[in-house]
Amino acid sequence: MALFDLPLDQLRRYAPEVPEPADFAEFWATTLGSAAAKPVLIDVRPEPSDLALIDCWDVTFAGFGGDPIRAWYSRPAGRSEALPAVVEFLGYGRGRGLPHERPTYAAAGYAHLLMDSRGQGGQYGTGGDTPDPGGSAYGGPGPVTRGLLDPAEYYYRRLITDAVRAVEAVRALPGVDPSRVAVAGNSQGGGLALAVAGLVADLSAVLSTAPFLCHVQRAIDITDAEPYAEIVRFLAIHREAEDDVRRTLSYMDGVAFARRATAPAQFGVGLRDTVCPPSTVFAAANQYAAEHEVQVYPFNHHEGGEAVHVRRQLRWLCSKLS
Template identity: 60%
Template sequence: MPLYDLPLAELETYRPDVPEPVDFDEFWARTLAEARTAEVDVRLARVDTGLTLVETYDVTFAGFGGHPVRGWLTRPAGQAGPLPAVVEYLGYGGGRGLPHERLAWASAGYVHLVMDTRGQGSAWGAGGDTPDPVGSGPAFPGFLTRGLADPAEHYYRRVFTDGVRAVDAVRTLEGVDPARVAVAGVSQGGGIALAVGGLVPDVAAVMPDVPFLCHIRRAVEITDARPYSEVSAYLAVHRWHVEQAFRTLSYIDGVAFARRAGAPALFSVALMDVTCPPSTVFAAYNHYGQPAGAADKDIVVYPFNGHEGGAAEQLGRQIRWLGARLGRAGEAADGPGRAGAVVPGR
C-alpha cells in the first residue's frame, strides 16, 4: 500500500476540530456511576500452565451492567509486591486466547491483566470467553454499528465501561500498587486504552498502538477497509441516518478522550495503514492532553508499515518507556521523559 494520507510534516501538526456532544462528560460520568453501583467482584482461579517463572490466574470481574468479563492475570512468580500493573485490551475480533500467549509484561516485572472483549474472540487468535448479553437494533455484521441509533445502546459504551472496570479490578488485587496501573492495546485495544485514559484520570500511563476509533468520521470517509467500512455499508442502506450515526459515534471517538487524558502516553502510527488511517491517529495524539497543557507524550512513526505497525519492535519500546516511568519489581521510576516528540521508526 503506498502512502495515501497527509504528508508526515502535515500530520505532525494535524489538529482537526472534531465535534463532540455537549453532554459527553455527563454521559460518561452517568455510565460509570451506574456501573460502579455493583461490586467489581473480582474472582481469581489459579491456572497450571506448566510455566515456573510466572503465576497465571483465570479472572472474572463485573463489567458494564454487572455482566461477567473474563481475562487472564499473569504476574512474576514469588514477587509479593506491591508491583506496577499493565491492563491490556485486544484487537478487533480477537479474544483473550490461551493463558501462556502473553508473557512479556510479567517477565518485565508487572502484574498483567489481558481483558477479553465481550462478544468477540472468533475472528483470529485462540478464542474468547465473554458473551455480550445485550442485543441491538439492525446492524451491519461486525460490532461498530451495533446500537448506532442511540449512544446509550452502542456496543462500545459497554466495552469502554468494561475497560474502566478492568482497571478498578486490578487495583483491588493484593500485591498491586494501585497508583501504578498502565493501560495498553493495539488497534481496537489502543482505542479502548485511549478511552480508559480519558475516563480514569489517575491511570499511570497510556500506550495506544495504531489506535482504532479515532476521528471516526474522517476514517469512514477515506478508507474502505473494515471495520470502518461497516459504517459506510450500514449507511448505504440506512440513507437518512447519517447525522444520527455520527452523533452516536462522537460519544466513543478517541479524540474526545485524548483531550481529557493527562497520563504519560506512548502512541504508535503506521503511515501505510489503511485500517486506522494515520491522520486519525495523529488527530488523537495532537489533541492528547489538551487543553490542560503539555503532556508527557511520544509517538513512534513506522513509515513503511501497515496496520501491523511496530509489532514486537513497539512492544520492546513500550517496556523500556514504561520502565523509565513506573519502574518494575524493586525498582524506582526515572521520571518523565521527552514531551511531544515524534520518534521515527527504525
C-alpha cells in the same frame, strides 16, 4: 500499500476540529457511575499458565451493567510484593485466548491483566469467553455496528465501560500496587486505552498503538478497510441513518478522550496503515492533553513497529512505572 494519507510534516501538526456532544462528559459520568455501584471482583481462581516463570489466575469482574467479564491475571512466578500493573486491551475480533499467549508484560516484571472483549473472539486468535448480553440492539452483524443508532445502546459504550472497570479490578487484585497502573493496546485495544486515559484520572502511563475509533468521521471517508468498512456498509443500506450514526460515534471518538487525558502516553503509528489511517491517530495524539510522544513507522501498515515497537514500549514504560 503506498503512502495514501497526509505527509508526515502535516500529520505532526494535524489537529482538526473534531466535534463532540455537549453532554459528552455527563454521558460518561452517568454511565460509569452506574457501573461503579456494583462490586468489581466476582471471581478469582488459579489457572495453569504452562509457563514455569509466570503465575496466572482466571479473573471475572463486573463490567457494564454488572455483566461478568473474563480476564487473565498473570505475574512473575514466586513474586509476592505489590507490583506495578499493566491492563491490556485486545484488537477487534480477538478474544483473550489461552493464558500463555501474551507473556510479555509479566515476563518484564509487571502484574498483567488481559481483558476479554465481550461478544468477540471469533475472527482471530484462539477465541474468547465473554458473551455480550446487551448485544441485541438494532444494528449490523459486527461489534462496530451493534446498536449504532443510539449511543446508549451502542456496543462501544459497553466495551469502554468494561475497560474502565478492568482498571478498577486490577487495583483490587492481590499483589498490585494500585498507584502504578498503566493501560495498553493496539488497534481496538489502543482505542480502549485512549478512552480509559480520558475517563480515569490517576493512571501512570498509556500505551496506544494505531488506536481505532479516532477521528471516526474522517476514517469512514478515507478508508475501505475493515472494520470501518462495516460502518460504511451499514450506511450504504440505511441511507437515512447518517445523522444518528455520526452522533453515536461522536460519544466514542478517541479525540474527545485524548482532550481529557492526564497520564503520559506513547503512541505508535504506521504511515501506510489503512485500517487506522495515520491522520486519525495524529488527530488524537496532537490533542492529547498530557505529556506524550509518537513512534512513527514510515514503511509499515497496521502491524506498525512490531517487536521494535514493543522494545520501545517496554523501555518507555519502565521510565514511568519504576
